[in-house]
Amino acid sequence: xxxxxxxxxxxxxxxxxxxxxxxxxxxxxxxxxxxxxxxxxxxxxxxxxxxxxxxxxxxxxxxxxxxxxxxxxxxxxxxxxxxxxxxxxxxxxxxxxxxxxxxxxxxxxxxxxxxxxxxxxxxxxxxxxxxxxxxxxxxxxxxxxxxxxxxxxxxxxxxxxxxxxxxxxxxxxxxxxxxxxxxxxxxxxxxxxxxxxxxxxxxxxxxxxxxxxxxxxxxxxxxxxxxxxxxxxxxxxxxxxxxxxxxxxxxxxxxxxxxxxxxxxxxxxxxxxxxxxxxxxxxxxxxxxxxxxxxxxxxxxxxxxxxxxxxxxxxxxxxxxxxxxxxxxxxxxxxxxxxxxxxxxxxxxxxxxxxxxxxxxxxxxxxxxxxxxxxxxxxxxxxxxxxxxxxxxxxxxx
Numbered sequence: 297x298x299x300x301x302x303x304x305x306x307x308x309x310x311x312x313x314x315x316x317x318x319x320x321x322x323x324x325x326x327x328x329x330x331x332x333x334x335x336x337x338x339x340x341x342x343x344x345x346x347x348x349x350x351x352x353x354x355x356x357x358x359x360x361x362x363x364x365x366x367x368x369x370x371x372x373x374x375x376x377x378x379x380x381x382x383x384x385x386x387x388x389x390x391x392x393x394x395x396x397x398x399x400x401x402x403x404x405x406x407x408x409x410x411x412x413x414x415x416x417x418x419x420x421x422x423x424x425x426x427x428x429x430x431x432x433x434x435x436x437x438x439x440x441x442x443x444x445x446x447x448x449x450x451x452x453x454x455x456x457x458x459x460x461x462x463x464x465x466x467x468x469x470x471x472x473x474x475x476x477x478x479x480x481x482x483x484x485x486x487x488x489x490x491x492x493x494x495x496x497x498x499x500x501x502x503x504x505x506x507x508x509x510x511x512x513x514x515x516x517x518x519x520x521x522x523x524x525x526x527x528x529x530x531x532x533x534x535x536x537x538x539x540x541x542x543x544x545x546x547x548x549x550x551x552x553x554x555x556x557x558x559x560x561x562x563x564x565x566x567x568x569x570x571x572x573x574x575x576x577x578x579x580x581x582x583x584x585x586x587x588x589x590x591x592x593x594x595x596x597x598x599x600x601x602x603x604x605x606x607x608x609x610x611x612x613x614x615x616x617x618x619x620x621x622x623x624x625x626x627x628x629x630x631x632x633x634x635x636x637x638x639x640x641x642x643x644x645x646x647x648x649x650x651x652x653x654x655x656x657x658x659x660x661x662x663x664x665x666x667x668x669x670x671x672x673x674x675x676x677x678x679x680x681x682x683x684x685x686x687x688x689x690x691x692x693x694x
Contacts, residue, residue, distance in 0.1 A: 322358075325350055329358050330385065333368075334686045337411040337510045338384035340375045346516070359383055369410070384410040391447055393455040393493070394682030395434055396500060399423060399475050399527040402430060403678045404438055406445065409686070411511065415441045416675075426478045431490040438491070454688065455493045456681030458500040459484065460528055465545030468497075473552065473564040475528040496688050500524060501548055503680030504635050505532030506539055507672055510683040512633070519629040522670070523550070524677070525616065525636040525645075526591075527577045529570055535627065551575065553619045570619045574612035576637065582608050591637045598644050609641070610648045617652020624657045624665050635670035635677075642669055 328348040332339060336347065345355045359381075362368045366386060373382040387408040396403040400423055406415040417437055421430060442449065461474020468485040470476070487495040498506075505522035508514050520534040529551030533540040541547060551571035552564050559568025572578055576591050583589045583597075583605060597605040620632055632653075638645055646669055654662045670676055 322361075325354060326358055326362065329355065329362070329383075330367075333383065333385050334409065335510070336515045337683075338382050339515065340373065340380040340382055342375065342380065343516060344383060386410060387412065389447075389451050390453055391451055392453050392682045392685035393438060394458070394503075394678040394680065394685070395438075395455055395491075396458040396503070396678035396681060397421075397430060397434075397476070397479075398460055398500070398677075402434055402437070403675065404434065404441060405675065405678045405682055406441060406447065407679070407682045407686075413679075414447075415445050416678075417441055424478055425476075427482045428490070431487065435491050449492070452493050454685040455487075455491050455495050456503070456684035457484070457487055457491075457495055457497040458503045458677040458681045459497060460500045460526070460530070462546040462549060463497065463499050465541065471546070473549065475563070477563065496684050498681070498684060499530065499532070499545075499548070500677040501530035502532040502539060502541070503678075503684060504670070504672075504676040505534050505633075505680070506683050506687075507676040507680035508633050508635075508670065509534055511676075511679045512670065512672055514631060514633070517630050519627065519631075521548075521620070521623055521627075521629045521632045522676070523616070523620065523632060523634050523636075525575065525634065525638055527575055529575050529616070529619075531623065533627070550619050550623060553622065555615050555618065570615060574615045579608050579612060595638065595640060598641055606644070609645055613645050613648025614652040617649040617654075618656045620649065620653050620667075621656035621662065624653065624661050628661055629665060631666040631668060633668055633670050635672065635674075637674045639670045639673050645669075 328350065329344055332344055332347040341355050341359055345352045363370060368383055369386045370381045370383050373380050387410050391406050391408055394405045400421055401418060402421050403418045405413055407413050459470055461476055462471050463484065464471050468483055470479045470482050472480055474480055484497045487497065501522060501524045504524050505520060508520060508522050509517060514520055518537045522532040524530050531548030531550045533548055552562065552566060552569045554566060554568050555570050555573055556568030560572050561567055562569035562572050579594055580589050583594065594605060598609055634646060634649065646667065650667050653667060672679060
């Protein structure tokens with residue numbers, strides 16, 4: 297039931313005695329198409345040609361062959377104002393699971409090879425939740441979802457897990473600076489036992505960036521920054537079409553840029569970090585002096601035009617824009633996507649971020665950088681975790 301992941305090598309199938317034969321070349325090209333569809337989600341034939349490096353005629357023939365075999369499905373769409381054909385892998389029963397752990401929440405999605413969500417659950421978690429209890433909760437929730445959808449465990453390719461904090465890839469551990477201090481030191485390679493499936497993992501902001509170039513509308517963008525504004529503030533980077541993880545995995549920690557030299561202490565150990573003035577936690581602290589407020593309260597009050605909420609939003613947005621200017625000046629991205637629970641605020645938050653970016657970025661860079669809100673809302677990280685599974689050759693086995 298599990299799909300066979302196309303290798304990225306140039307080796308032909310072992311059963312073909314002539315590596316240079318037309319059948320071997322055709323199979324290799326087919327694998328390139330499948331690999332692109334797994335890595336980027338549904339694509340038009342023109343986009344497949346660009347991603348695979350194959351000619352449009354070759355892609356047309358491969359799509360025709362795969363359509364006849366029932367391995368893909370197509371549907372009409374428009375691309376750059378022209379009629380096109382969208383190609384997606386057909387659901388063969390195999391699924392990938394994405395799990396997003398936040399400071400206060402747990403979200404799980406189950407998706408098909410064709411990038412279709414077949415089940416989704418979101419539950420609140422207590423602040424300060426510990427890894428063991430939260431993993432057990434995720435395991436129970438996932439088991440119930442699979443049973444409800446009549447999906448056998450053998451159909452699960454793997455589970456992608458997003459963690460809100462820096463992850464040292466050398467050791468596979470959550471390190472100091474996470475907004476879940478209870479998870480610091482946890483060996484993420486040990487997640488397979490409580491979840492009962494093969495596991496891949498990454499920082500939540502990195503997964504948000506991955507979601508934007510797979511599930512979002514930016515699958516042709518080569519350089520993208522995804523910024524998650526939540527209890528913490530982090531960025532995921534797509535550079536030259538690939539996720540960027542740096543030397544050992546800790547990148548995009550823009551929430552720990554110093555914004556105010558003599559500001560309040562941050563949980564990372566420094567003072568005046570961006571998170572201390574512009575995270576949802578900072579907003580709640582400022583607006584909750586008389587009565588506690590939640591993220592939902594902030595969104596509702598901002599949309600209703602509450603003056604205090606809009607002022608806090610304006611100040612936070614300007615600070616975030618200043619932080620993003622440093623990134624824009626450094627890597628010159630095509631687009632910066634703002635995600636997290638406040639994404640539904642649209643221009644209320646985007647406008648001050650834009651002002652901050654334009655004020656502090658090199659003029660030519662600021663003007664050329666497209667700043668948008670995520671269309672994926674607070675689902676981005678979980679969807680990105682599922683995409684991580686679909687892009688992991690070790691999990692996609694025959």
